[in-house]
Amino acid sequence: YYCAGIRAADLIQLRWGNVTASGRLHYQMGKNHKERDLLLVEQAIEILRHYRREDAKATDYIFPLLSNDAEYAGYVTQADKDRMRPELRHKMYQDISSKNALINKYLKKIAEKAEIEKPLSMHISRHSFAHIAQESGAESSAIKNILGHSNLATTERYMGSFDTSKTDETLRNVFAKKQSSATATEESGATKEEQAIELLKGMTPEQIMAVISAINK
Known part of the structure; x- marks a missing residue:
């Protein structure tokens, strides 16, 4: 949510090398290969501090979800991943899907404790960001760009069901x-x-x- 609704698969694969010295998040989206360069707001930086280790390498995953020792971990850039053997790429996507499901499982538990009736999931953060950005007065075109959508119609679908x-x-x-x-x-x-x-x-x-x-x- 603090990174403009970054997709779960992209978030799970973030590495410390994606965080720049100037306090920005630079990565390539897996879905459409678009380059993303986002300001890290203080709330996001605080979360990163929680996971930061003194011995962390630039190629290490930020979040303890995927193993740095996995064979696919050696494929860092999106171009590298595109050259993966099909069976290795399938293994990576299986692990990402499994971790996404695990996160969603715990989000449901959090929702129960917080007495939130709406179903929570990683993808909800993307819709929530679009909705709240619109309520804050952001232009649809700006929200489209920050979400990395290819066309405005997709962005409007994200916002349309919420804001009246x-x-x-x-x-x-x-x-x-x-x-x-x-x-x-x-x-x-x-x-x-x-x-x-x-x-x-x-x-x-x-x-x-x-x-x-x-x-x-």
């Missing part, structure tokens, strides 16, 4: 304006078109577009 705050605000604004100004415009004998224009005055272009979009649905 903007449409709620638009509806409140529209009908609040209607209550305060409709009586005056009606008493003046204004046409429906003139009344609509009066209601839209003072609204932002984004709010107007949201109204139009709602009408067209």
